[in-house]
Amino acid sequence: MTDLSPRHPLPAEPDRAEARQMLGRRRKAMIGAFVVLLVIAGGAATVAGLRNATLFFRNADEAIAERVELGDHRFRLQGRVVPASVAVDGGVTTFEVxxxxxxxxxxxxxxxxxxxxxxxxxxxxxxRWVAGDVVxxxxxxxxxxxxxxxxxxHTNEYVAANENRLPDPNEPPEGFLDDCPFEVPRL
Known part of the structure; x- marks a missing residue:
């Protein structure tokens, strides 16, 4: 006759205390994974915010003077729009600041x-700067x-003198281009 009894003892069924312990370990592992996920998401949001905050801010004259250093990196450019220079063609707006x-x-x-x-x-x-011949x-x-x-x-500029009329859109703000060696075209 052949012996059909198992060669290794069968594991005993876990009792309730052991089952609760296993459930507790699983909960802790899930909570730990959730915390790690929150830390990773927070870090990614911080990096994205810092990347936006580190964009260089340059006035038009500074950007031209530092063109080589800026290269093709993104930065912020500030200036006033020359009204006579604005044109729209195929969804692209061209103008000068x-x-x-x-x-x-x-x-x-x-x-x-x-x-x-x-x-x-x-x-x-x-x-960013792009190479191209422009006037x-x-x-x-x-x-x-x-x-x-x-x-x-948004500007709060308004003219106190002659307050009954709006400023001429052809004229730049008072004193803005006084020392410039060039004339601005009129509309």
């Missing part, structure tokens, strides 16, 4: 905000600024 007698040609690939229509409005643009009010240039994000600064 001026700051401290330096002019930058801009090609903006997204619809600009509504306030963009205001004459001589200050804007902050996000993008600005200040002369020829070898680069233009390719922008895909625009913030329009």
């Amino acid at each position: 001026v700051h401290n007698c330096a002019s930058v040609s801009v090609r903006h690939s997204v619809d600009p905000p509504d306030l963009f229509e205001s004459p001589w409005i200050p804007v902050v643009l996000e993008g 600005t009010v200040a002369g020829r240039d070898t680069h233009f600024f390719s922008s895909d994000n625009m913030l329009v600064k």
Whole structure:
């Protein structure tokens, strides 16, 4: 006759205390995994926020002076929009911004905000330098600024003298271009 009994002893069924212990360990492991996931998500959000906060901010004259150092890195460019330079072609808005007698040609690939229509409005643009022969009010240039994000600064400028009429959109803010060696085209 053949012996059919198991060669190894069968494990005993876990008692309730042992089952509770196993369930407790599983809960702790799940909570630990959830905490690790939260830490990773928080770290990713922090890195994304810091990346946005570290975008360089340059006025038009500074951006031109530091063009080599900026290279093709993204940065923020600030200046006032020259009203006569604005054109729209195939969904791309081209215009010039001026700051401290330096002019930058801009090609903006997204619809600009509504306030963009205001004459001589200050804007902050996000993008990078791109090589290309352009002509600005200040002369020829070898680069233009390719922008895909625009913030329009609301101004509180108004004219106290002759308060019954609106300022001429052809005229820049008082004293803005007084020392510049170039003339700004009129609308």
